[in-house]
Amino acid sequence: MKEKHSQTVRLNEVSADAVEQVLDFIYTGKIRLTVDNVNGIMKTASLLLVESLLDIISDFLVETLDPLSALHLRETSRLFSLHKLEEKVKECIVENFGVVSTQEKFIEISEADLRKYLSLDQISASEDDLVSCLLIWAKADLSKREERFLSLFKLIRLQHVSVEYLVDTLRNDPLVKGNQNCCDLIEKTMHFHSKPEGIKKQSKRRDTVEEIFMSATTTVEKITQPHVSHESAVVLHGDKLFFFGGYLNSNNNIATNSIISFDGREWKNEGNMIHMNSTHNYVTDKCNHWKNI
Template sequence: VELAMDNSYNSNQQTSCNGISSEKKNSFLVSEDHGQKILSILQNFREQNVFYDFKIIMKDEIIPCHRCVLAACSDFFRAMFEVNMKERDGGSVTITNLSSKAVKAFLDYAYTGKTKITDDNVEMFFQLSSFLQVSFLSKACSDFLIKSIDLVNCLQLLSMSDSYGSTRLFDHALYFVQHHFSLLFKSSDFLEMNFGVLQKCLESDELNVPEEETVLKVVLSWTKHNLESRQEHLPHLIKKVRLHQLSEETLQDCLLNEECLLKSTNCFDIIMDAIKCVQGSGGLFPDARPSTTEKYIFVHKTEENGENQYTFCYNIKTDSWKILPQSHLIDLPGSSLSSYGEKIFLTGGCKESYHDATDQTWCYCPVKNDFFLASTMKTPRTMHTSIMALNRLFVIGGKTRGSRDIRSLLDVESYNPLSKEWVSVSPLPRGIYYPEASAIGIEDKIYILGGDYAPDEITDEVQVYHSSRSEW
C-alpha cells in the first residue's frame, strides 16, 4: 500500500520465529493541514446541501447546518448539544435576536475560519459573537474597535462593550472616557450613560476634570436629565464625588441651590457632613485627583538672625518660580519638612543655645499663608528625617539634642493628620540621624537611605520599613 503523507516516521522492531528474525514496520502519519482539509470538506458538504443534521430557524428563513461545526465554533451551541435541551433532540433552534444576515455571516466564518471585519459589520459580528459565545471572533472585534476609539465613538463603544460583556473593550473605552472626561460630559451621549458605567468613571483617580466641583455638577446634571428614574442613584453617585476636596463655599451653594433635590434623595446630610469635614480638616486629604492639582517644590529659608525669611515655590508643570508672602514660620536647625495634601508639616529641630530638641509640630498652609501648632511628638528630636507615606507622617531617627555625644534615636513615630494623633511604630534596628538620611515611601514600604550612625560612622546601608508587618 502506498501512502501519501506530509510527514512520516518509521520505526523498526526485530522479532524472531523459529530462529528466523523478521522486521515489523510501523509508519506514523502526520498531516499538517488536516484541520484545514476537514473544514474544506465540511464547506463542500454545505455547498452541496448534504449531511445536514440541524436547522437554525429565523423569522424569515430556515438555515440548515451541521451540529459538529456549530459545536466546534460556538460555546453556545456546544452547551446546547451537551445538556438535555429540547433543541438537542428536536434538531433545530429558533433565534429571534439575530438577523439572517448575521447568522449566515457566522456560518461562513464557522465553515471557513475566515471573515472580513469592517466598520460596517463590526457591530453585527460583535453582537453575534457575544450571543453565540464565539470567543476568537469576539476578541477580533474588540481589537478592531479598540484601534478606532475616538472622541466621537468612545461613549457608544463604552455602552456597547458593557452590553455585550467585553471586558477588554470596556476597559480601553473607559480609560479613554476618563482621560477625556472634561471634553465629553456636556454631550448628549454622556447624559444617556447608564448608572453603573458612570459610577465606574467617577471612581477613578485618573478622571480628567479641571476641579472636583465639575464632578459634582456632572452628577447633578445626569440625575436631572431623567429625574424620575435616576434620583434613586444620586446617593450612590454623590458619594463618588470627593466632597472634602471642595471649598466650604461651594458646598454651601450646593445646599442652597439644590435643597429640594438633596432632601428628597437623602443627600442633604451627606453635603452637611462634608462641610463639617472641610471645616475641621480642609486641605488634609491626599486623595485629590491628579488633574485637579499642581505639584510644587516649596523652598523656605530663614536668615541666621531669624528676622529675614524667604519663601518660594517652583511649579514643576510650568517650569516657573513664584515668590510667596513671608510666612514668619521659623524653621529651627535640624527640623524636617514634609508635605501632605495642601499642607506642609515642620517637625522638631534645635531650640535656643543649648541645642535641645523640640517636640513641636507646625502645620503650614501655603495657600492661605497661615500656620498653627499641631499635636506634639512623643519624643523631641532634631537631625531626623520625615516623610508622608501610607497616608501618615513618619518621623524617623535623629537625636534628642544636637550634640556629638548624644546617641541616635531608634524611635519611629507616625502621625495621622486627620485624627491628630501620634503613635509609636516599630523602632529602627539601629539608630540613625539626619542630615544624610532620606526617606521614600513606595507602596507599603519606606526606605531610609544612608545617614550617620555616629559622628565618625557614615553608612551606605538601606533600611526598609514594611508597613503591613510593622517591622524593619
Template structure:
C-alpha cells in the same frame, strides 16, 4: 535512500473550504438548515461543527437537535447569520461600524473566539467620547474584558469630553455612581466632576433629584472653594430642599478648615498635559513659574510655582512625575554671581505641588536629563569654570544619586533622548575648548559604555533631541562662534546610522523646551537671537509638517518641558 517523507500542502485545506463554500452557495450536499427568525440557511454540519463549539455540542452531545436537520437559532439577526456563515467557510469578513456589535454578539454566542476578538479590537479602534460609554456597557455584557478595560480607561482619560455627550446624560443611576466615585477620572479640578453630576440631574430632574445625596457623596467637595460651595452649590434647588445634602456641604467646609483632614482628600489626576517650567524671559529674569497646556481647549494656564527660580534646567517625566534638575539663577545682575544648582524638585500633578528631592553631587546647569525605566540620568552640563562629561543617575526608590560612566566628550546644552534602550546625546558646548560640537554619543545600557555614532551636519548647542520609533530628531540650537540660531531639523535613522535634513521649523530656536505626545513633537519657546519666544510649534513625523498651537503666557528660553 529514505523510505518515507512527510509532506504538507499548505493550500490543501484552503482549497477544500473554498469548494465547500461553493457547495453551500449552490445548496449542494447540505445536511442541516439553520432557521433564524423564519429565514433558512442551508449548510454542512461538519463545517459548522469544526468552527463553532456551540454548534458542535448541539450536533454531538445527544441534545434534541442532534437528530434534527432543522435547527432554530435565537439571538442572531438574519443578515448577521449570513456573514457568520460566510466567515466559517472562508475565514473572511468585513467589519463595519454598522455591523460590528451584531458580529461580536453572534460570534460570542457561537463561540467563534478569533472573530469575537477581532470585532472587539475593531470596536476599540472606534472609541470616541460619543460612544465609549455604550461600548463599555456592551463589552461588559458580553464579557469582553480587554475591550471593557480599554473603554473604561478611555472614559477616565477623556472625562471632560464624555460628559458633553448624550450617552453620559442617559447613564443609569448605578453606572453614574460607579463613574463618579472613581479616583481615575482625569479632570483639571473637582468643579468638573460636580458640574457633570449637576448636568446629569438636570437632564431628568423629576426622577433624579432623589439621587443627589448619593452623587454628592462621591464628589470631593472639600477640594472646592468656600465661595463656590456657599454661593453656588448650597443655592442650587436640590441642595436647598435636602438636609442631607446641606450636611455634606457643611462637612466639606469644616474639612477645609482642618489641614490634617484636608491633606487626606486626594485630588483626582490631571488629564494628559504638557508642563513647561522655568527658563529666562529677559536678560535679568529667571522664572519659577510653570505653565500647563490643555490639549482639549488649546490653552495655557499658570500652575504651581517651583520652590526655586531656575533657568537652563533639565526636566523629564518619570513615573508620572515632573523632575526638574539643576539649572542656574543669577543672584544679582552680573554673570559672576550666577548660582549653579545641585537641587532637584519634583512636581506631582495629582497633589499639584512641588516636593524637594535629594541633591546631585555636582552643581551644574544646561544638563541633559532623561528617564530610563525607573532611573533618571543627569548628563553633562556646566558651571562657571567648565563643561562636564559627568553622568549621575538617580534612583527614586532609594532617593540616592550615584556616578555612572562619563561621556567621551564634555558637553553642556546638549540634546538627549532614549531610543532602543540606548541613551543618545547630541551636540553641546565645551567651555574649555570654546566650541560647539556636532558629535553624537550613544550609551549602551547593557554594557554600560559610551561610543560615538554619526555626527550631525551642524555643530550646535542649545538643541533639543527627541526619539520617535527608530529615529532621532534634532531641533534648533545655536552655533556660538558665529552667533547663528537655527531653525534646522535633522533626523537620524538608528538602523542606517545616517542623518538627513528635514522640514525646518518656522522659527529659529535655541534652548527651547520639548515634549512628545501621541507621536507628535512640541517645540516650546526658546531664543531666536533677539527674543525669548512664547510661540509653540508642533511637528508631525508622519506628514513632515509643522503647525502652531496657542502661545505660552510668558516667553521663555532655557526652560524644561515634559508631557505627563
C-alpha cells in the same frame, strides 16, 4: 428545542449576508470588518458561539473607541462579553471622564458605576465637572436617585471645587439646598477656604505622576502653522515653550495628547503623552524630565 425535530434552523434578527460572512470565516479564518457590518457579524458570531471571531471583533472595536463612543461600546462589551473591549472602555472613560460625562447616555449609568468613578483618584475631570455630572445624573430620575444623592455627594472633594462654582451655583442648587447634610458640607468647605487651620485637607485627584523623558535624540516634526490650543498645560523650559495636550479649538470637546514646542521662530511636534489631557499642569526639572501634577 423544536429545531431538533426539523431539518431547518432559523436564525432570527441576523441578516443572510452576516451569516454568510461568519460561515466564510469559520472555513477560511478570514473576515472583513467595517463600521457598517460589524454589528450584524457580531450578533451572528455570538449566536453561533464563534469565540475566535468575537475576539477579532473586540480588537476592531477597540480601534474605533473614543470618548464619544465609550458609553455605547461599554454596553456592547457587556452584552457580548467582550472583556478586552470592556477593559479598554474603562480606561477611556477614566482618562476622558470630563468629555464622557457630557454625553446623553451618561445619565443611564448605574449608581454603582458612578460611585466607582467618583471614588477614583485618577479620574480625568475637574471637581466642578464631577459634581455637575452628579447633579445631572441624580435629576434625570430624581424620584429613585434622591435618596442616594447624599452618599454620592460625599465623594466629591469639595475643597477642590472652585469657590465661584461652590458659592454661585452649587450652594444654590435646589437639590443641594433641600438636603441639610449637603448644605453643612458646603458650609464647612467655605469655612475651610476662609480659615483652613484645624480642618483636614482633602487630597487632589490624579495623584499618580505621568513622567515624560525628552532625550536629545527625540525626532521632532516641524509645524508650518502656529499652534493654537485651549486649556493646554504650558511650560517654559530652556528657550522653548511647551504646550501639553488641550483642545484644538474651543468647540472641540476631545483633548489631545500632543506635545508642541515653540522657540520663538519655529513650532515643532515633540511627540505624544501617554494619555489625552486638558486643564492640567506640568512641571520640569533641569533635565528633560516632565511630571503631570
